Amino acid sequence: MPEAPAQAERFGKARAERSTALLEDYVELIADLFAANGEARAADVARRQGVTHPTALKNIARLRREGLVTARPYRGLFLTDAGRKLADAARARHRVVVDLLIAVGAPREAAEADAEGMEHHVSKATLKAFERFLAERRPADRDEAPQRQADEDESKTS
Amino acid sequence: MPEAPAQAERFGKARAERSTALLEDYVELIADLFAANGEARAADVARRQGVTHPTALKNIARLRREGLVTARPYRGLFLTDAGRKLADAARARHRVVVDLLIAVGAPREAAEADAEGMEHHVSKATLKAFERFLAERRPADRDEAPQRQADEDESKTS
DNA sequence: GGAAAAATTTAGCCGAGGCTACATTCCTGT
DNA sequence: ACAGGAATGTAGCCTCGGCTAAATTTTTCC
Numbered sequence: 001m002p003e004a005p006a007q008a009e010r011f012g013k014a015r016a017e018r019s020t021a022l023l024e025d026y027v028e029l030i031a032d033l034f035a036a037n038g039e040a041r042a043a044d045v046a047r048r049q050g051v052t053h054p055t056a057l058k059n060i061a062r063l064r065r066e067g068l069v070t071a072r073p074y075r076g077l078f079l080t081d082a083g084r085k086l087a088d089a090a091r092a093r094h095r096v097v098v099d100l101l102i103a104v105g106a107p108r109e110a111a112e113a114d115a116e117g118m119e120h121h122v123s124k125a126t127l128k129a130f131e132r133f134l135a136e137r138r139p140a141d142r143d144e145a146p147q148r149q150a151d152e153d154e155s156k157t158s
Numbered sequence: 159m160p161e162a163p164a165q166a167e168r169f170g171k172a173r174a175e176r177s178t179a180l181l182e183d184y185v186e187l188i189a190d191l192f193a194a195n196g197e198a199r200a201a202d203v204a205r206r207q208g209v210t211h212p213t214a215l216k217n218i219a220r221l222r223r224e225g226l227v228t229a230r231p232y233r234g235l236f237l238t239d240a241g242r243k244l245a246d247a248a249r250a251r252h253r254v255v256v257d258l259l260i261a262v263g264a265p266r267e268a269a270e271a272d273a274e275g276m277e278h279h280v281s282k283a284t285l286k287a288f289e290r291f292l293a294e295r296r297p298a299d300r301d302e303a304p305q306r307q308a309d310e311d312e313s314k315t316s
Numbered sequence: 317g318g319a320a321a322a323a324t325t326t327a328g329c330c331g332a333g334g335c336t337a338c339a340t341t342c343c344t345g346t
Numbered sequence: 347a348c349a350g351g352a353a354t355g356t357a358g359c360c361t362c363g364g365c366t367a368a369a370t371t372t373t374t375c376c
Contacts, residue, residue: 012208014179014275015334042325043322048165074323074324074372101287110281117172117175123271126265180333210336212337213333217333232353
């Protein structure tokens, strides 16, 4: 069993990460929607999060309080510089986590699903280790050509 | 960008896992305390979780509602069969996650800290992949044949 | 132009999980 | 044996993140 204070610190860290997970998920989603549609609407965020619109709006209100998003009433959502920065970091980390899970043998569908929850708890040091591991394993990979037909053959193995 | 329904499902899965994370952490901790001290007290749980004792008590009340723990007033905590089963699974998974993080190059301290949050989001399929990867990597190490004397030693050194 | 539909926002409820302050019960040391 | 300190429990408050219901604003369509 670990030392009590060290263990308490780890649990506290995990709790803190849980509270930022929602922020990261939302800004990442808003960035994706903006890139895909030229705008990010609250209704789309709600639909993709699998929550009702009021819930999404309440959470977006929190993003605004935290200075990650701006929005004028009845208009779309816009990331601030801080929001964009956070979204970029979250997206990059997400991709590394998915790639690592696949590299160690996780089925693609499981990797994508698990990464959604795991990514928020990956520290800088661990992320660096993931990147190093992937670089050794697949030195020529990492390009941006994103055609991924492999998704379709995956049955719902959940 | 993934399909909207699939993405919503992933987010929903992550939310559900977040709600069971506390249960798993607590039963695992109670099992460890019981093994180490012959009893599990609420004050110890609070201290090791890094929360105040009323918070721990409230969460333990939830464990009782969920049938994972029994307790008589002013007495220690006891896991039910369901609680023990959950604790064993959580502990085994925790160990695999830590080992995997170390195996791919994460510093030990980061691995232990990150695993605390990540473990709750590792699906069965991904866990199996982790085990396979570790078995290939370290064939003679850590196999399931002998009992792991290291566990008992660590318990006493607190 | 105006009515119907769609999107957005507000209001209010709930449970989970933090906290402080205070009450109670156990246990230990003198 | 009992007084004081430690452990346990209770009460009440907070925020976060779900929800439904209803109000408001925008958009669309006739």
